[in-house]
Amino acid sequence: MRNVAIIxxxxxxxxxxxxxxxxxxxxxxxxxxxxxxxxxxxxEVNALVVGNMQGFGGVAQPEQWLGDWIGAPGKPxxxxxxxxxxxGSVGQGGYYAVASGLYDVALAVAWEKHSDSRxxxxxxxxxxxxxxxMFHAFNYGLSLKSLxxxxxxxxxxxxxxxxxxxYMHRSGCSIxxxxxxxxxxRRNAAKNKYAHLQWPDCTPEDxxxxxxxxxxxxxxxICPASDGASAIVFAEEKIAVKKAKQPAWIKGLASFxxxxxxxxxxxxxxxxxxxxxxxxxxxxxAKKAYKMAGITDPKKEIDLAEIYQPFPSQELLFAExxxxxxxxxxxxxxxxxxxxxxxxxxxxxxxxxxxxxxxGSSALQRILECALQIMGKAGExxxxxxxxxxxxxxxxGNTNYITVTVLGxxxxx
Amino acid sequence: xxxxxxxxxxxxxxEGEWNVGAYKxxxxxxxxxxxxxxxxxxxxxSMCIGCGKVIIPPRNICGRCxxxxxxxxxxSNWGTVVCFVTSPPVEKGKFQVFGIDPVExxxxxEGSVLIPTFVRFDGADANIVTELCNVDPKDVFIxxxxxxxxxxxxxxxxxxxxGVEPI
Amino acid sequence: xxxxxxxxxxxxxxxxxxxxxSAGSQMEGFIKALAKKKIMGAKxxxxxxxxxxxxxxxxxxxxxxxxxxLVEISGKGSLVGYxxxxxxxDGAGNFQDLKKPKMIGAIKLEGSDSTIFMxxxxxxxxxxxxxxxxxxxxxxxxxGELADIVCFKPxxx
Numbered sequence: 001m002r003n004v005a006i007i008x009x010x011x012x013x014x015x016x017x018x019x020x021x022x023x024x025x026x027x028x029x030x031x032x033x034x035x036x037x038x039x040x041x042x043x044e045v046n047a048l049v050v051g052n053m054q055g056f057g058g059v060a061q062p063e064q065w066l067g068d069w070i071g072a073p074g075k076p077x078x079x080x081x082x083x084x085x086x087x088g089s090v091g092q093g094g095y096y097a098v099a100s101g102l103y104d105v106a107l108a109v110a111w112e113k114h115s116d117s118r119x120x121x122x123x124x125x126x127x128x129x130x131x132x133x134m135f136h137a138f139n140y141g142l143s144l145k146s147l148x149x150x151x152x153x154x155x156x157x158x159x160x161x162x163x164x165x166x167y168m169h170r171s172g173c174s175i176x177x178x179x180x181x182x183x184x185x186r187r188n189a190a191k192n193k194y195a196h197l198q199w200p201d202c203t204p205e206d207x208x209x210x211x212x213x214x215x216x217x218x219x220x221x222i223c224p225a226s227d228g229a230s231a232i233v234f235a236e237e238k239i240a241v242k243k244a245k246q247p248a249w250i251k252g253l254a255s256f257x258x259x260x261x262x263x264x265x266x267x268x269x270x271x272x273x274x275x276x277x278x279x280x281x282x283x284x285x286a287k288k289a290y291k292m293a294g295i296t297d298p299k300k301e302i303d304l305a306e307i308y309q310p311f312p313s314q315e316l317l318f319a320e321x322x323x324x325x326x327x328x329x330x331x332x333x334x335x336x337x338x339x340x341x342x343x344x345x346x347x348x349x350x351x352x353x354x355x356x357x358x359x360g361s362s363a364l365q366r367i368l369e370c371a372l373q374i375m376g377k378a379g380e381x382x383x384x385x386x387x388x389x390x391x392x393x394x395x396x397g398n399t400n401y402i403t404v405t406v407l408g409x410x411x412x413x
Numbered sequence: 414x415x416x417x418x419x420x421x422x423x424x425x426x427x428e429g430e431w432n433v434g435a436y437k438x439x440x441x442x443x444x445x446x447x448x449x450x451x452x453x454x455x456x457x458x459s460m461c462i463g464c465g466k467v468i469i470p471p472r473n474i475c476g477r478c479x480x481x482x483x484x485x486x487x488x489s490n491w492g493t494v495v496c497f498v499t500s501p502p503v504e505k506g507k508f509q510v511f512g513i514d515p516v517e518x519x520x521x522x523e524g525s526v527l528i529p530t531f532v533r534f535d536g537a538d539a540n541i542v543t544e545l546c547n548v549d550p551k552d553v554f555i556x557x558x559x560x561x562x563x564x565x566x567x568x569x570x571x572x573x574x575x576g577v578e579p580i
Numbered sequence: 581x582x583x584x585x586x587x588x589x590x591x592x593x594x595x596x597x598x599x600x601x602s603a604g605s606q607m608e609g610f611i612k613a614l615a616k617k618k619i620m621g622a623k624x625x626x627x628x629x630x631x632x633x634x635x636x637x638x639x640x641x642x643x644x645x646x647x648x649x650l651v652e653i654s655g656k657g658s659l660v661g662y663x664x665x666x667x668x669x670d671g672a673g674n675f676q677d678l679k680k681p682k683m684i685g686a687i688k689l690e691g692s693d694s695t696i697f698m699x700x701x702x703x704x705x706x707x708x709x710x711x712x713x714x715x716x717x718x719x720x721x722x723x724g725e726l727a728d729i730v731c732f733k734p735x736x737x
Contacts, residue, residue: 013419015419015421016419017423018421018602019421019422019423019424019426019602020421020422020423020424020602020604020605021424021602021604021605022424022601022602022603022604022607023601023602024604024635024636024637025604025636025637028636028637042642055431055597057599057601058429058431058597058599058601059601067639068635068637068639069635069636069637069639070637071642073639073640113602115600115602116599116600116601116602117597117598117599117600118597118598118599118600119597119598161498162496162498162531165496165497165498165555166495166496169496169555186416190417196419197416198416198417199415199416199417200415200417211501212501213501214498214499214500214501215498215499258476259476259477275495275496422605423602424602424603424604424605424607424608425602425603425608425611425612426600426601426602426603427600427601427603427726428598428599428600428601429598429599429601430596430597430598430599431596431597431598431599432596433596433597
């Protein structure tokens with residue numbers, strides 16, 4: 001396979017209501033920013049990969065609407081929707097388009113416009129993903145009370161609250177550590193001009209003051225529902241070297257689905273048949289992606305991580321599954337500041353999904369942020385040390401699907 | 414909260430609706446077996462011929478080793494709490510389920526604390542999500558032994574398993 | 581026995597997802613102008629292609645179209661294509677016969693390069709022809725909604 005690099009990144013400002021623009025205009029904003037960053041025109045792009053989370057914006061075939069806005073006419077367009085990991089899959093789709101030799105330059109763009117939905121956080125969009133799996137249960141007399149009990153506790157935090165409880169039980173981490181992660185995300189976001197929940201001097205004590213939703217989650221732990229889009233320009237080696245001073249090379253990637261972690265599977269109203277904090281899919285993806293990238297010891301070789309963490313417990317949990325810390329030890333490292341900007345493995349310097357969650361775009365943003373750090377373009381939240389290898393993670397699907405992408409400052413040899 | 418505000422003009426809104434409830438879904442026959450078991454106060458699961466794992470309610474294919482799950486096994490009514498979540502005291506008007514306020518309609522008593530729980534019934538390798546009843550939320554812990562609470566007259570429906578309570 | 585109200589035994593749920601789509605400034609300008617019985621279009625300043633309804637990015641040359649590029653378009657145009665519907669969906673997945681056939685046409689307005697799809701009235705489907713001149717029929721009291729344009733009618737009548 002050919003070497004592929006990221007040569008341009010574009011984002012929109014994320015906020016709870018981007019009602020100044022419609023969907024097509026929002027996506028176009030990110031695409032334009034990416035092309036400006038890559039110093040390219042749309043004529044030089046050969047193919048497009050687009051996507052958002054199915055059902056969320058209430059537009060059935062958004063690529064048909066916005067294709068004209070992003071210069072797609074006359075070019076192959078593929079739309080990918082893999083739930084919460086959509087952005088990760090869109091990014092990997094962009095890589096495949098170029099790595100396969102089919103196209104020399106591909107543009108990947110992913111977005112979400114939550115405010116177009118009338119329910120807070122587009123919950124009906126989320127529910128419809130589960131309803132098809134769960135619908136039959138109603139025919140077998142599922143008690144409305146038990147459904148109400150699940151909804152009452154899980155509506156805001158869903159499967160993640162159980163996952164957090166599992167993780168905390170297993171690792172010994174406490175709710176105060178979740179406060180610390182959430183506060184870090186909001187502080188980091190304040191340095192990222194595109195992020196949503198920006199709180200410059202947020203302390204764990206500030207987060208601890210917020211209302212408890214369902215133990216162990218507080219209101220201050222939960223990610224926002226954002227409007228926003230992000231776009232990446234992928235190019236093959238010769239073009240990449242010519243166009244960018246320091247391209248961000250894609251060194252390894254993988255995605256796995258772990259059926260046993262599926263939300264509302266054949267279990268009625270169930271939330272994962274087994275332990276939702278096990279995340280076998282993440283371990284398998286990481287193993288495969290590191291192997292492809294030639295990384296043998298991620299603890300030493302990975303310099304930075306962008307983890308998909310809509311809930312603070314997930315930053316800790318997935319850092320372990322990605323092999324960055326020993327099992328059950330990520331919270332200790334976080335407490336010591338090893339995941340801060342000056343730490344050994346700075347994690348989610350952009351604020352991550354905990355501060356900005358335009359679902360379709362969230363996992364693509366992880367790849368984008370890793371690329372910015374490698375290219376040295378992250379601005380205020382640029383890590384001071386030289387970033388050689390970075391890992392971008394995506395979590396979603398029906399809570400069972402994982403994407404892992406390893407980026408580096410030099411091509412794979 | 415001192416978040417940085419993002420102020421920008423708003424353009425007009427156009428309304429629309431998507432009737433998600435208008436679809437018809439086919440139910441798997443395996444759940445039929447499960448609810449027939451519930452009628453006799455039995456929890457029926459299926460066993461994987463590849464790894465020997467028992468999943469309740471029964472399913473066709475093992476998600477991990479992709480083998481058929483043909484055998485049927487009745488697991489114990491007793492089990493262990495493997496995970497639980499406690500809600501704050503339920504208030505009126507806080508949330509709705511399909512347009513019904515559970516407090517207002519009398520489904521859930523105002524001020525009660527809900528404890529959705531993952532229960533691993535003895536003999537099963539999968540969890541059932543159900544409600545933990547008749548317990549002080551402060552006393553709940555992972556590893557707590559519980560038993561199933563059955564409806565007085567099981568009808569052969571999922572709600573026959575009302576919840577679990579400490580032994 | 582459990583109360584009926586506690587159990588759902590239906591194949592359809594009373595759930596619908598509601599949406600409020602942002603119109604964007606160009607489309608907002610279009611909808612607001614309808615209140616004054618005016619049709620607005622957007623003319624690309626680079627390639628000159630004119631869109632009705634207006635939009636902010638040219639699909640032909642990918643240039644940005646600004647708010648100032650909004651131009652007023654006449655309510656007259658010609659029929660580019662048409663079709664006649666004799667059945668409609670009843671909302672439950674079945675067809676039902678229409679009492680009167682409905683005609684839908686693709687109309688190219690004067691001064692515009694794109695076409696709009698609108699109901700056509702006052703033309704016998706058998707006598708309809710591509711290229712026929714049509715004009716807009718406004719709702720009596722225009723409110724600034726998309727429904728202000730009721731249909732298109734032959735220009736002569």
